[in-house]
Amino acid sequence: MNRNNEDYRAPPIPALTKDLLEDVKKIFKTTTGTPFLIPTTGTGAWESALTNTLSPGDRIVSFLIGQFSLLWIDQQKRLRFNVDVVESEWGQGANLEILAEKIAADRAHTIKAVCIVHNETATGVTNNLAAVRRILDEYRHPALYLVDGVSSICALDFRMDEWGVDVALTGSQKALSLPTGMGIVCASPKALEASKSAQSVRFFFDWNDYLKFYKLGTFWPYTPSVQLLHGMRAALDIIFEEGLDHVIERHSRLGKATRLAVEAWGLKNCTQREEWFSDTVTAVVVPPYIDSTEIVKRAWKRYNLSLGLGLNKVAGKVFRIGHLGHLNDLQLLGCLAGVEMVLKDVGYPVKMGSGVAAASSYLQNTIPLIPSRI
Ligand code: PLP
Structure with a gap:
């Protein structure tokens, strides 16, 4: 370009x-x-x-x-x-x-x-x-x-x-x-x-x-x-x-891995039912004693990590992890590690490595070989 x-x-x-x-x-x-x-x-x-x-x-x-x-x-x-x-x-x-x-x-x-x-x-x-x-x-x-x-x-x-x-x-x-x-x-x-x-x-x-x-x-x-x-x-x-179908599969994997991490952190997905889970973005609900805006600010200031803010009705209540586009499995794991550090920073009792472990265990079982390298 x-x-x-x-x-x-x-x-x-x-x-x-x-x-x-x-x-x-x-x-x-x-x-x-x-x-x-x-x-x-x-x-x-x-x-x-x-x-x-x-x-x-x-x-x-x-x-x-x-x-x-x-x-x-x-x-x-x-x-x-x-x-x-x-x-x-x-x-x-x-x-x-x-x-x-x-x-x-x-x-x-x-x-x-x-x-x-x-x-x-x-x-x-x-x-x-x-x-x-x-x-x-x-x-x-x-x-x-x-x-x-x-x-x-x-x-x-x-x-x-x-x-x-x-x-x-x-x-x-x-x-x-x-x-x-x-x-x-x-x-x-x-x-x-x-x-x-x-x-x-x-x-x-x-x-x-x-x-x-x-x-x-x-x-x-x-x-x-x-x-x-x-x-x-x-x-x-x-x-x-x-391959478009592989792109879609990759997003499905990234979405699932993110949701497993959220679960391992003991946090809730904003999406209320599995049938609606999104494979391109996950909105994570934070406990009432934490302002999610702080999480987004801190992620950016300290870890150079861009998370999404909660918008309008869910402002302060959720932060969003985008897993859309030209993103691979290891990049996502880096992001999840960053989220764990921020959660610790804002006083949430996260077990370090818990989300990354849940996500990487799943990914390790599901990542296909890179077609051009077989
Ligand atoms: N529709 C959806 C689902 C979006 O996520 C966005 C922006 O993020 C828009 C529409 C608006 O797009 P834009 O900001 O490019 O005008």
Whole structure:
């Protein structure tokens, strides 16, 4: 990525973009979707998904389970959609029983979209996307299915085509481990069709402008970050070399190892049920006499370790261990050792080495040989 700007209209950049657009579909597990690589962040990708497919006043069902779903709902309301919020306690997943009731009752098809955050990064909760599709199919409901995959796509099992997702999105800084700055949005044929009649005001995010330039073979309606495109090429190559399924398995191992460490420390996972455990982030609940913000501050100041803060409702109550992206098993063990030292610093009676031992015993039994070194 460390290179000078290049003319994005000169032939190498369209050629690079063409291959990226083809290859990025693989991380969404789609052959029929149309991807957009937008100079923005996850928040802009949300806006792109909503404004291209919906009109002001449209009724949408949206699940509130943590800070990021809360922010997406805030955006949905400010964009003037009629948001039917289904709220769960933070630490729980989306309430799909209520979704089933709403879908079953909606014979007139007033619900135009169901919006869900696949992995709620604030609480470490992963929602069951296949189950949402089953509910829509059971009632033959035509609502669009919009998924925030910011902290899941390319790390957790995600199948756009199989699960009938209409718009899926992520950001460059998460599982691709790139700098922030690219929103990656993928639209199903049904979503593209919806974009033809969607009345929401949009300019920067208008898929139609992208599609015009796709047809011309120049790809960009405005200037892309050429550096990020080269970065994305490298990120995808690294992922494909490991194999997407192996990447997903690695995240599953890292998630499990982290949870074993948390258990060994005698602490609780914020996520209330195993079915929702996230393999990309673990939110750890601290005892009431400890402020989790102190843990995060101290980890950074003393051990150069970046933990995640507790956000909003869980501020001070949880800290988060991210295990997403270009991260290997030994790096995670280093992080877990760091957490143990911080826990000791703030007066939690942790048995040093307990979490690392639980995690490393599990990893030692499960780490595969490195394919290129067999
Ligand atoms: N959605 C989820 C699940 C996130 O975790 C985040 C950010 O962490 C966002 C959306 C917002 O993304 P961004 O900060 O890139 O705008």
